[in-house]
Amino acid sequence: MAPQTRSSSRKPRPPAKLEAVHHVGEAAAAAAEPEDDTGSPSRPSALETLPAELRILVLSNIADLNDLRAVVHASPILYQQYCLDRQRFLGMALRGTLPGPILADAYAVRTSAVFSTTRKELEVPQVDEGIIRLLNEYIALRPDPNGVLEQCSLEDLVDMASFYLGVAQPLLLEVPRRMFSKLDGAPALGILTETERIRFLRALYRFQFFQNLFGAHREPGSRFTEVKILAEFFGTFEPWEVEEVNCVHKLVWNTYDAVLGEIAWDVNKDNPRFGERSDSMTPLGAFNLEQHSCKLVPLLELFPCDQHRSTTRCKS
Numbered sequence: 001m002a003p004q005t006r007s008s009s010r011k012p013r014p015p016a017k018l019e020a021v022h023h024v025g026e027a028a029a030a031a032a033e034p035e036d037d038t039g040s041p042s043r044p045s046a047l048e049t050l051p052a053e054l055r056i057l058v059l060s061n062i063a064d065l066n067d068l069r070a071v072v073h074a075s076p077i078l079y080q081q082y083c084l085d086r087q088r089f090l091g092m093a094l095r096g097t098l099p100g101p102i103l104a105d106a107y108a109v110r111t112s113a114v115f116s117t118t119r120k121e122l123e124v125p126q127v128d129e130g131i132i133r134l135l136n137e138y139i140a141l142r143p144d145p146n147g148v149l150e151q152c153s154l155e156d157l158v159d160m161a162s163f164y165l166g167v168a169q170p171l172l173l174e175v176p177r178r179m180f181s182k183l184d185g186a187p188a189l190g191i192l193t194e195t196e197r198i199r200f201l202r203a204l205y206r207f208q209f210f211q212n213l214f215g216a217h218r219e220p221g222s223r224f225t226e227v228k229i230l231a232e233f234f235g236t237f238e239p240w241e242v243e244e245v246n247c248v249h250k251l252v253w254n255t256y257d258a259v260l261g262e263i264a265w266d267v268n269k270d271n272p273r274f275g276e277r278s279d280s281m282t283p284l285g286a287f288n289l290e291q292h293s294c295k296l297v298p299l300l301e302l303f304p305c306d307q308h309r310s311t312t313r314c315k316s
Contacts (some may be wrong), residue, residue: 062096108205110160116213
C-alpha cells in the first residue's frame, strides 16, 4: 500500500511586497513610539489601525497636495505606507491639485527647468532642437493628463509638487490680490472660484515655462526670433490665454524693475567706485542686470508673502 501523503497545513507565504504592506503599520509604530503629555506611548489613531488595504485606499483618494502632505507629516504609519507606493499617491494628488491641462504646464516647467541647467554646454542648433522637442512634447501632452503621469518619474513628481507648494500656491494668493488692487473701485478680493484659480495657475506656469525657454537664454544665431516665438510658443494658446500670461509678465516686470532700478547704478560696472579699468571685464561686485530673466522663484522674496516661508518640500 502506498504511503499516504500528509497534506500540509501551512499557508503559502505572501509575496515580499504584500507582506511589507501588511506589516508597515507595526514597523512604523515601533520606530516612532510617539508619546503623549504624560510621557507614555500614545495609541495609534483609528485611521492608523485600519487594515493596510484600507490605508492604501485612503491615500489613493487624497486628491490635494496639501492634504497629502498633512497626512504623511502627521502619521509615521501612513508615511511608511505612502513610501511603499509614493509615485502613485503623489501622482494622484498632483492630478487633483492641477486639473486638466495645467498638469502638462507643470510638467513643462519641470522639464524646461532641467533643460535650462544644461543648455550652456550645448551648441546653438542643439539648443534649438531641445526647445522644439520640449514644445512638441508639451503640445502633445496638454489634452492627456494620464499621459503626463505616465511620462513622469518619481523625481519629476517630487519637483512638480515642490514647485506648486513652495512657489505657485503662495503666488496664487498674492498675484490676484495685487492685480485687483490696481483696479479703481474694485471690491476686496475674496476666495478665488475654481475657474479663477485655474486661470491664474495656468498663467503662472506658462509664464515660468516661457522664461525657462526664452528668458535670458536667447543665444546669438538661434532660429527663435521674436516672430518665431510668437508663432511657435504663444501661437499654441487662445488669445485670452496669451493675455493671461502677459498680465503675469507685466506684474513681474514692474515688481523687478522697481527694485532693480534702485540698485542699478550701484552695481553698474561703469560706477566710479569700481575704479578705472583698461579692459572690458566686469569687476567683482558689478552685475549686468539686463541679462537676468525675471522668474517666479525670486519674486517670492520681493512680495510680502508669508505663506511661502512655511511651505516645505514634500516629505521624502
